[in-house]
Amino acid sequence: MDVRNRFVASLAAISLLYAGSAWAGAITGSAHDFSGSNWSGGKICVACHAPHKSDTTVSDAPLWNHTHSSATYTLYSSATLKATISQPGGNSKLCLSCHDGTIAVDSFGGATGTTMVTSGNLGTDLKKSHPIGFTYDTALVTANGSLHDPETKTVTIGSGTQTRSGTLKSVLLYNGKMECGSCHDVHNTFTVGATGSGLVKLDQAGSKICLTCHDK
Ligand code: HEC
Ligand code: HEC
Ligand code: HEC
Numbered sequence: 036m037d038v039r040n041r042f043v044a045s046l047a048a049i050s051l052l053y054a055g056s057a058w059a060g061a062i063t064g065s066a067h068d069f070s071g072s073n074w075s076g077g078k079i080c081v082a083c084h085a086p087h088k089s090d091t092t093v094s095d096a097p098l099w100n101h102t103h104s105s106a107t108y109t110l111y112s113s114a115t116l117k118a119t120i121s122q123p124g125g126n127s128k129l130c131l132s133c134h135d136g137t138i139a140v141d142s143f144g145g146a147t148g149t150t151m152v153t154s155g156n157l158g159t160d161l162k163k164s165h166p167i168g169f170t171y172d173t174a175l176v177t178a179n180g181s182l183h184d185p186e187t188k189t190v191t192i193g194s195g196t197q198t199r200s201g202t203l204k205s206v207l208l209y210n211g212k213m214e215c216g217s218c219h220d221v222h223n224t225f226t227v228g229a230t231g232s233g234l235v236k237l238d239q240a241g242s243k244i245c246l247t248c249h250d251k
């Protein structure tokens with residue numbers, strides 16, 4: 036083998052190594068890789084996205100293909116909460132189109148499917164879940180007294196070669212609001228663990244994920 040061929044061979048070996056390793060940082064093999072389901076036609080993205088004729092009824096929905104839920108959610112409330120909670124915002128509505136358990140995973144592109152989420156059924160009573168759908172800003176930090184300021188506190192999400200750094204506001208919030216994507220990365224791109232670790236953007240060890248925002 037001449038030098039050039041040896042170089043090409045080693046490049047191929049490296050890419051094989053990466054393709055085969057279970058590092059965090061890919062939708063392939065994650066809970067959202069639907070390519071193995073018989074209804075997906077071997078595709079990963081199709082249950083959520085379409086390149087054309089996408090559904091634009093929910094604001095900020097990127098080329099959306101999945102049927103939306105029409106549920107009205109019971110919102111989080113407590114005696115101590117300072118935030119003003121509203122119905123879930125765009126990002127969360129996309130997740131809840133499968134995870135409130137009212138619409139099938141394979142209901143997309145206008146078709147009605149039959150496969151429901153199982154362990155991931157959060158229901159429509161969001162009082163049972165960490166609050167979402169509210170503005171997290173300096174005013175809320177002042178009112179609450181034990182939160183980090185999302186405008187100034189910085190964080191690094193992800194792991195290995197796939198990380199993103201910035202203020203809480205720039206890497207965790209959606210239009211300044213707390214949504215499902217504040218803790219999870221739907222594509223498993225900027226997550227901390229291997230497959231099955233809950234698609235979380237920050238480590239759960241020592242509750243690092245919680246202490247990123249809560250100054251306890
Ligand atoms: C389970 C649903 C789901 C699947 C499957 C999915 N996406 Fe997404 N995608 C979303 C949601 C929700 C958003 C918007 C929120 C966000 O970016 O966190 C999004 C946003 C995006 C964006 C814009 C923002 C960004 O992250 O760059 C791109 C590009 C994208 N997806 C590409 C893809 C591709 C390519 C695939 C298949 C390989 C895919 N997605 C599979 C749900 C999905
Ligand atoms: C097209 C339907 C669909 C959409 C949209 C969707 N999911 Fe999922 N999600 C699933 C399915 C199916 C599973 C596998 C578990 C189950 O069946 O309950 C899953 C699993 C998960 C898990 C568990 C992962 C694990 O490794 O155990 C998390 C966390 C999650 N989803 C978060 C989200 C978030 C956050 C969004 C929006 C940004 C989202 N999902 C959008 C269908 C969806
Ligand atoms: C404050 C952070 C936070 C927010 C906000 C959040 N989650 Fe989670 N979620 C977590 C953590 C932490 C886990 C546990 C991950 C694990 O260990 O598997 C989890 C688990 C899950 C699971 C897996 C449940 C199971 O038992 O299989 C799903 C599905 C999920 N979240 C979806 C959502 C959706 C949809 C939203 C928005 C409505 C949301 N999450 C908002 C932190 C959050």
Ligand code: HEC
Pocket residue numbers: 112113114115116117118119165166171175179182203207213217218242244245246247248249
């Ligand atoms: C991205 C930032 C962020 C993350 C991550 C986060 N939280 Fe929160 N959490 C908030 C904000 C902001 C509030 C609203 C506080 C308020 O309104 O007073 C809140 C509210 C809460 C509440 C309700 C407080 C009340 O008074 O009713 C609890 C409990 C809580 N979080 C616990 C957790 C735990 C446990 C984790 C880790 C699994 C976590 N949070 C992760 C930002 C976050």
